């Protein structure tokens with residue numbers, strides 16, 4: 001190793017960029033780091049590291065009397081761009097306890113900036129932007145660093161190069177375009193091409209996704225929704241409706257009538273075949289295979305609820321979502337296929353398919369969404385207003401549900417909330433069962449089978465008067481329910497959580513809702529609440545008209561069936577760091 005005239009220590013410098021990756025290869029050079037001072041910058045196989053040429057008295061810097069660690073490295077996996085910038089100012093050190101103040105003054109020099117993300121100090125899932133500007137008197141040296149860093153970034157796997165972006169301008173508080181503008185420069189700096197479509201009306205993104213040709217579709221690495229859950233649902237449906245070829249779930253009439261046994265063995269299902277784990281078999285479209293590892297969906301949150309973003313990135317932040325997209329993260333997501341058989345009791349049977357990525361709800365949930373649509377002008381507050389109005393009405397609905405019961409190892413060892421295996425339960429119990437929450441590298445999602453007892457599936461039934469019926473595909477965390485509707489629901493375990501709220505007093509229902517709204521609450525520990533893990537269910541209303549809520553969108557259905565497809569789509573995300 002020898003020092004060259006410009007202060008660079010080089011080894012194997014003659015290696016071309018692509019080979020500049022071995023443990024033996026390293027490049028070290030003295031540069032000026034903006035606002036820090038003179039540093040020895042080292043190029044390592046996995047990133048850059050630097051240390052002050054004149055070390056500090058201790059590892060901390062002090063700014064306005066507040067101590068903070070001085071950054072000393074960035075991994076290539078967190079870098080999204082490097083840019084050579086013009087000859088210009090490098091600011092002197094603002095580290096107050098630097099031993100000497102050789103580099104305390106501003107001066108002009110050639111510069112390059114390394115752009116990346118770092119974990120926020122306050123929230124583990126949150127990412128913030130960082131930019132390190134280094135300076136050197138020699139332009140060639142700066143250019144060499146830029147080339148080497150670019151060569152390493154090119155080796156990073158799975159990063160998108162071309163994306164289709166849909167922006168909903170009126171989403172949430174009407175900030176869809178502003179939200180996109182706040183992150184668009186990150187995409188261009190990262191050299192990710194984007195085709196941006198700002199929607200003009202509801203349904204436009206669905207139509208465009210449904211009609212896009214295979215050639216154009218495969219030219220994209222994914223599609224991004226800048227909006228809320230409803231907007232993402234629209235894009236997802238446009239994508240799946242024409243490409244996902246799977247038999248329908250069984251109709252309520254196939255499962256049988258209420259006069260049959262309450263717990264019967266699974267009948268022969270003419271429409272869907274299920275494997276021995278209770279998972280529906282998929283008949284794939286040969287043009288675009290599903291699940292597709294490469295093609296991913298991204299959501300940049302701008303909606304009123306943003307539950308899908310909360311559950312997949314752990315926060316509700318456009319920069320964090322952009323981090324997951326430009327760095328090419330990937331997580332699988334279960335999707336529920338909902339087939340409506342009849343709109344009203346008097347309608348003829350006409351199957352109509354919709355997909356839901358987070359939640360399908362009836363009764364209270366359907367009424368809240370119907371009511372809230374009247375107050376869309378209120379923005380996100382409409383849900384609180386509509387929720388209060390619907391709660392005060394305290395309506396219940398006669399309906400019949402049949403569900404495919406799935407027993408899992410976990411379900412056997414841990415009593416379910418609302419399902420204590422025949423044991424007598426107080427009407428409310430403060431004890432909370434241990435639950436496995438879905439997080440980054442989730443073991444439950446990464447296991448190959450959704451349940452441990454193949455063949456142990458049976459159809460069970462529940463008939464009566466319900467305040468609400470909910471099927472959660474994921475935890476559905478949101479501002480109103482910080483733990484989600486189901487704290488231990490997973491992104492891709494192949495299961496839905498069916499939550500049946502039987503008719504009860506107004507006070508008890510309020511108690512249940514209060515538990516949902518509380519972090520660490522026990523919303524299922526009530527006699528009137530049933531919680532079942534399932535892969536498929538059917539529903540028939542006893543009334544004439546009934547409204548469901550699919551991912552926050554209205555869906556009128558008198559009779560429907562639903563089944564979940566494990567990991568049907570991939571998302572630019574890695575799961576919450578909770």
Ligand SMILES: Nc1ncnc2c1ncn2[C@@H]1O[C@H](COP(=O)(O)OP(=O)(O)OP(=O)(O)O)[C@@H](O)[C@H]1O
Pocket residue numbers: 168169170171172173199200201202203226227228229230231232234302303304305306307551552553
């Ligand atoms: N340009 C548009 N004008 C009106 N509605 C639109 C437009 N583009 C899309 N939509 C529809 O608006 C509905 C709501 O959108 P979105 O989900 O983004 O907002 P939100 O309801 O405020 O948020 P959330 O679903 O998170 O509660 C979706 O069904 C979407 O299809």
